Amino acid sequence: MGEKHTATSTTAEDLLRDMDCPVLKRLLKDDDEGGKCLLLDCRSFLAFSAGHVRGAVNARCNSIVRRRAKGSALSLERVLAGDEEARARLRAGLYSAVVLYDERTADVGSVREDSTLTLVLNALCTDAPGAQMFLLKGGYDRFLTEYPEYCLRTKSLPPLTSQSSGGPVEILPFLYLGSALHASRREVLDTVGISALLNVSSDCPNHFEGDYQYKSIPVEDNHKEDISSWFLEAIEFIDSVRDSSGRVLVHCQAGISRSATICLAYLMKRKRVRLDEAFEFVRRRRSIISPNFSFMGQLLQFESQVLATSCASAAAAAASPLLGPASATSLGMAGGSRPDTPGASPFIFSFPVSVVVNPAYLHHSSPITTSPGY
Template sequence: MEDLGEMDCPVVKRFLKDDNAKCLLLDCRSFLAFNAGHIRGAVNARCYTIVRRRAKGTVLSLDQILAGDEEVRSRLRSGMYSAVVLYDERTPDSETVKEDSTLTLVLNAVCSYSSGTQIYLLKGGYDRFFSEYPEFCIKTKSLPTLTSQSSVDSACSSCGTPHHEQGGPVEILPFLYLGSALHASKKEVLDGIGISALLNVSADCPNHFEGAYQYKCIPVEDNHKEDISCWFLEAIEFIDSVRDSSGRVLVHCKAGISRSATICLAYLMKRKRVRLDEAFEFVRRRRSIISPNFSFMGQLLQFESQLLATSWVAEAASTASPLLGPKSSTTTTTSTTATATSPFIFNFPVSVVNPAYLHHSPLAASPGC
């Protein structure tokens, strides 16, 4: 911890007011905690638990802890920040930072890959800062309380409107919304939340406003025979393109429960580097009725396995781990074959799969939109 200084809350507040471009705040809490509330301008730094466990004794890369934040990584490597401030929930001082904590992993990564940057711990963490300066924090608006299925059924029968069509689309991320076909058919709803593109995850829901919005179709049915996973990367790229153009995309199917929820879960897993259970809880808190069918859940589990395997392989390669022997052409061929031919239903692999799958989409064989 000799490389870690300490910073009090008033100093961080002064940075935020006067010189926030040169001070980087790294929030070392979980994805769920960060999205529930964080200090204004902070970036979420974290890594998969399995990577943290396997990487004992090695330094994680900035790509591991800051996935999806390319500009921040570049500025760190170039020494463009005069200070980096780390914080978790409530660690009081540097002497109490645990060796196996995310704080320590982030500290080691920043020390190894940044150039001449002073690194500090925010004393008392987010809890103390929020108690003293709530106006400098961003809190998620209160989410509806999750209700039991019986109360949902009762509410639906009493109002005469299907539960999935009540309310409006929900915000998953500032540029990503989840909803139903009914929401996608109401232009005033779409314009009200600033939608510029729609991702239609169905084979039969019409695109009502072709001239007004950008559309993309993923023609899949909601049944156990469909391979929705072969569309994951194409869907993720489309959502990214809307985000990069400062737009907002509504992902919908018919009810906004299974197919479109599956795509949103895959996006969070890939781009936010979170496990399926964490992504599912995050989306469920915003749209409590999501329920991907059993086959789609199996495909998401396999996608998670591939992401975890790729993350670990990349980390091991970057640290030149002796645990990775020479690449076997036989193993690679077998792995590739298994990825391409094995059915998704009830197939939850735990072995390392071919990482190239995540970068070279097998979409050539997918049906046209």
Template sequence: MQLCTQHWHGLISAPVNLKVPLWSSGFSTALEARDRLMDIIKDKLENDTEGFPATLSSLPLPDSSAAAQHLLLFISALIPKALASLLTSFTLVLSADEQVESRRRAVEDSDFLHTVLLEVQRLWPPFIGGRRIADQDTTLAGFDIPKAYGAIFISHSVHRDPEVFQQPDSFLPERWSGRNAGQESFLCSFGNGPRSCIGSKLTDIFLKGGPVEILPFLYLGSALHASKKEVLDAIGISALLNVSADCPNHFEGAYQYKCIPVEDNHKEDISCWFLEAIEFIDSVRDSSGRVLVHCQAGISRSATICLAYLMKRKRIRLDEAFEFVRRRRSIISPNFSFMGQLLQFESQVLATSCAAEAAATASPLLGPKSTAATNSTTATPTSPFIFNFPVSVVNPAYLHHSPITTSPGC
């Protein structure tokens, strides 16, 4: 309880991996992993390694640009963790008894909500800090830093500097419309400068938006949406599918609930819940109800369940389902393991149809396909990506089937 009350998770749960020596960070580890991955892929493509998916043979060899794009996708997989950390802090601080007025204002006043989000980032940053290289001789906090030397910053200390923020340990959203107005650059929740996190602008979008309609009876959202009864009632939600092990069911008795207790990590088998989740969604649909599928951030676990439902009930491929959901909630990003499980589920769903039927000229969701799209199995891919989804790192346990050739031939 004290852990939640003090929001210590914002200080200790950071998706970075600091090793010894300290200056070797998770970013350098990612660079090493990227180089090793690219070497493996190049070797297998050049030498036609037995057992390597044959479909990959037509792909261009990864160059430095493609490698950089792959790394960008890998690093972007950290965004859900950062957003989940901020969301937890946001929910906990506004749920306090003394924050009744703040809750009301946050719902009614988007400008005040923005100041609340800034204050949450200041007090409970999702990242511990970072490291920057001086591009010129400079002085920082009285210390001389020569050009090309590194400096490590700690977000918690920067954000609670009493010379910048009065009453630095207090939750005061009003500071951002008063003394600290226009000083958002003092925040380093997502880093700063040219290497700031690409998810920094997603915080407002994510927390200010509402659940999205996937189908007339199926909605996708976050734990924040699931905690707002007025939001649920406004869109006619009658049931909630909670895809998490720790998100509470706030309104037992008012709505029908079902829980799928999975964590968002690469060891979880979420696929064993697919059919049970699909049956639950069907039961809500058959009773003329509407179901909200949510996890903590509405990005990975709940998105995976919605994708599985579309694939099963609309009999479409994963890429079609992914594009359909992404158009409605652009921040979805199932982890790589979940994507691997979805690809295997795709092969099961389409097992009774031949590959040509599975790639029919009209998609039940996306409409007619172009001739180029229907010939995609033989044409040379134009994208340097092996996977065209924003996912995280590889889990070998789910690569014993080809990640590309998932639809069986006739």
């Protein structure tokens, strides 16, 4: 990692050893041993989603969290924000080995001090000091080349086009995005295995009440609508479907603005990713998504809230009215329901001059999309 290290990184390097790809392959082949080995994929959310070693957990740290850490060691809550089970098992000492990998780092001596590998390593040394830690030599690239059968890869996505065709698209194994047309066809729903529908519109009917679980979020697609006041309630509903081993279709009229906004909010909250990562991830699956300008602003503000939560320590969270136990109320979601007073959500958006929105987020034909019916 270079000649100069902090005390923490020196200790981490002393504890980290190289692991060859054939050794990891043997660990994965042994079912019993596989349950005792934790694989930490230290690449971005997009890279992990495209493909990863079977059984790996995504450990990452985006640029905002890095900056706010100001060089201090991050906690497991920050680098493993989306996997409570792995954190608990680490702290309990239930893993006999922890194997880290990135895209292609050759060996321990090649790990950079400013890399995600180092940040994750330091978090492990701080919060799970008893774990035996290894670096997969050559990273994901080498392991994929040598043992592709032990890697899970996303099926090839169709090229980006100006129009999405076919059925609803899979965002996550339990989360689908589509249109009112998809929601109106029972054969489409049954083919995909949909068990619940989240209707993000004020005028699309629920065609099969009694046959599927429904939840309605009655919002219009315009710049005055506060869709963010529904974010946490929508996320909870999606989680409930996931926890029951079901699949939920999130739809509005065209599956472009309102339903896409809800899916983006879900990814940001549950995967702890920035809006640009979530947007690209969804756009690769449904190229025509285009939340209206106000919705994008509300998502940007939601991003700052989500990432602030990632950066806060447990003590700070308990003391803060924004991030602590009362956070549901603070986010305009008292008791998990939307506020009774319109406009109560702090996410309702007014663009400050200093905020710059990536033009790639916006509709191709216009920088602002407020057309109703999306």
